[in-house]
Amino acid sequence: DVKVTQSSRYLVKRTGEKVFLECVQDMDHENMFWYRQDPGLGLRLIYFSYDVKMKEKGDIPEGYSVSREKKERFSLILESASTNQTSMYLCASSMPLGAYEQYFGPGTRLTVT
């Protein structure tokens, strides 16, 4: 059974803190993605990675960075958390190219106070 896991379901951080969100997949997928989900806006792509140490900016990369040191793990980093980064963060993975579905993690609801 395919699985994408995220390190936390709920997280509360203070403004200015450095925040790490971890995602692990066990399907040997090349592609991994980080999305932000907000009501009325759907899912917006922050960053994605198509290979180890490779990354590409999505639609809203400002204020975020990513790290992919191993194929199965993709980390999202908020260097200095701000209140406007309060959101649901979803990680996903997929095979490269083609009509391959993305498999999603359960999400991390981050609150920045």
Add this chain to the structure above:
Amino acid sequence: AQTVTQSQPEMSVQEAETVTLSCTYDTSESNYYLFWYKQPPSRQMILVIRQEAYKQQNATENRFSVNFQKAAKSFSLKISDSQLGDTAMYFCAFMGYNNNDMRFGAGTRLTVKP
């Protein structure tokens, strides 16, 4: 850039009835893929159905089917015999033929009423 529009923020349907969720998209590409994803309350997003643009036949998965109108750039989802477990957010998504990333619509919250 491709955009995906879901014009119905919320919908409801009686159990056992049929409901159709709308989705339109904008692209200049001729080959691409379209998806419907379901996100149940507090649960993970899962794929419902996918359609390849070069296939004229509409995709079907059990009670779920699509009406793909390529010229109109429309991709609606029909749920037949609605069940309480169909209550969820539904997202329409677009992916270019040679792309890795998807574009999602804003979602439609569907409630199935007993």
